[in-house]
Amino acid sequence: MNEKKKLQVWLPLLFAVIMIVGMVLGYKLRENTQTARSIFQFNTKRSPLQEVLDLVMLKYVDKVDTDTLGNDAIQDMLAKLDPHSNFIPAEHLTELNEDLQGNFQGIGIEFQIFKDTVNVMNVVPGGPSEKAGLLVGDKFLKVGDSVVTGRISAEGIKKLLRGPGGSTVTTTILRGTKTMNVTIERGIIPLPSLEAAYMAVPGTGFMRISKFSETTYEEFMSALEKLKAAGMQSLVLDLRGNGGGILGEAIDMADEFLDGDKLIVYTEGNNTPRQEYRARRKGLYEKGKLVLLMDEQSASASEVLAGALQDWDRATIVGHRSFGKGLVQEQYELSDGSALRLTVARYYTPSGRSIQKPYDKGLDAYDNDILDRYQHGELVNADSNKVVNGKAYKTNAGKTVYGGGGIMPDYFISADTSTLAIPFSALYRNNTLSNFSYLYYVSHSDQINRYKDATAFRDNFNWSETDWTGFINLAARDSVDLKGLPPHEKTFLQDRLKGLLARYRWRNDGYYQVMNVKDEVVEKALELAK
Structure with missing residues (x-):
């Protein structure tokens, strides 16, 4: 009984103490939380x-x-602010992110409408349509219950074929003279960044990378292992036209070429402290000749890779001066589903050079820089292919390199301007080249399939005069007159048609095996790689 009375006396006091301690802790926690939030919250005053x-x-x-x-x-x-900080409306964000993710949802084909019939122009490797057995040359007759022959638009067929991943679409196709029902399960469509990887000559591999997406390093390693297994001792890495992408993918690739803990790149900005990225592991190709191809469209992550390899004298650069983008963007998701890609730092090569070209003359001048280079003769004249007023730096071996405007090549190759008289814009705008090569492939597939590989096709296939006349007639229907072309322009177009034809049978590997034979930049690279 005495114990109960003692508990009745002390219990209220105990509750009071607990309440006071809780209030103190709560106040301190609130104070700390408000301090933390203040770092991320913006001023609530309306601008x-x-x-x-x-x-x-x-x-x-x-x-x-x-x-x-x-x-x-x-x-x-x-x-x-700068040319690369950018606001992305919500309706455009998904499409832009897909390119960096390396995949999207769909069935995985490219199509073209000929004579009111939907033709399969390309089947994406590893995509749902390839798994379902679709082939180049197949023609859609029905999608679901809808007949798609006759007057149907490209947007109309897209709406019928699209759908959420995992769902199915039943199609009726015409293959030659045979009608077939094919069910396709929609899913992830890979968007490979590795366009080609093959042995160009005995001992020398060729690899072309079009961008740096989330899957680039994985694709690169798979191709590198394949080429090494085929006896590769020298590598030509083609980054022409590669506008960059995910910086980390380029850093991981550089790590495969550089030994020790060599510095690959570092970034730094007014509100971003210096961050270094170094080689971390034993690379798969730290020895062996390496030649890197670049042009005026090679930018950002491409320049990070090239700058690191050039500063450590690991690779020989061939081609033209690169674009000159040395600004790092981070993406911030906004409350309405849009996003802000904001420049937060500059990147610097191991020698300390920033290769960002000037943008103080405005966005128009910045965007017209490539055109200015052409007009000033830089793409055809080695003497003008240099960074104007760029600061000089030294590579590890003492070679002089420059900052302030892209990566300078070690070997300059003049651009081919001999074909500028050809009305290319009209041919590409009307898809004349791809349409002719596709129609030829469909009607001559038995003949093309007799070639055992792309190399045999490259060395033995030639267009006949009848074929050329057929192409002239198709171009005429697109209001392009190709009669009386000079021999070198005729050869130029025939080579591209041959390359496109090879792409239908052997995909991009076939295309580049055909096109690289007369590519002066590749020829010089193969010479240096020997």
Whole structure:
């Protein structure tokens, strides 16, 4: 009984103590939480920009789409910062992210409509349509219950074929004279960044990479192992036209070429402390000759890889001066589903050079830089192929390199301007080249399949005069007159048609095996790789 009385006396006091301690801890936790939040929260005071948008929405004489108006205002603001900070509206974000992810959802074909019939122009390797057995040359008759012969638009057929991953679509196709029912399960479509990997000559491999996506390093390693198993001792790595992408993929690739803990690249910005990226593991190709191909469209992550290999004297660079993009962007998701890609740092090669070209003359001047290079003769004249007023640096072996405007090649190869008289824009705008090569492939597939590989096709196939006349007639229907072309221009077009024809049978490996034979940059690279 005494024990119960003692408990009754002390219990309220105990609760009071617990309550006071809880209040103190809660206050401290709230204080710390508010301090932490203040780092990430923006000032709640409304900016003049928001006030103006609100007034336009409330008071303007006509109806205005304030979302579009706001997006344009954001873009104009970012244009004052640098050429690569960018606002991405929500409706465009998925498409842009797919390219970096290396895949998207669909059935995995390219198609073209000829004479009111949907033709399969390409089947993506590893995609749902390939797994279902679709082939180049197949023609769609029905998709589901809908007949797709006759007047159907490209958008119409896309709507019928698209759907969520895992769902199925039943199709009726015509293959030659045989009608077939094919069920395709929609799924992930790979978007490979490795366009080609093959042995160019005994002992020397060729590899072409078009971008740096989330799957690039994995694709590169698989191809590298394949080429080494085939006896590769020298490698030609083609990064022409590669506009960059995910920096980490380029860093991982550089690690395969560099030994020890060599510095690959470092980044630094006003609000971003210096961060170094070094070789971390034993690479698969630390020895052996390496030749890197670049041009004025090679940018960003491509230049990181090239800059590291050049500064450590690991690779020989062949081609033209690269684009000159040395700014690092980070992507921030916004509350409405849009995103901001904001420049947060510059990257620097191991020698300390920033290769970002100037952008102080405005966005138009920056965008026209490549055209200016052509007009000033840089693409055809080695003496003008240099960084103007660029700061000099030294590679590990003491070779002089320059910052401030791209990666300079060790060997300059002049661009071929002899074919500029050909009306290329009209041929490509009307798909004349791809249409002719596809129609030829469909009607001559038995003949083309007799070649055991792309090399045999490259060395033995030639267009007849009848074939050439057929191409001239097709171009004429697209209002392009190709009669009386000079011999070198005729050869130029025939080579491209041959390459496209090889692509239908042997995909991109076949295309580049045909096209690289007369590519002066590749020829020089193979010479240096011996």
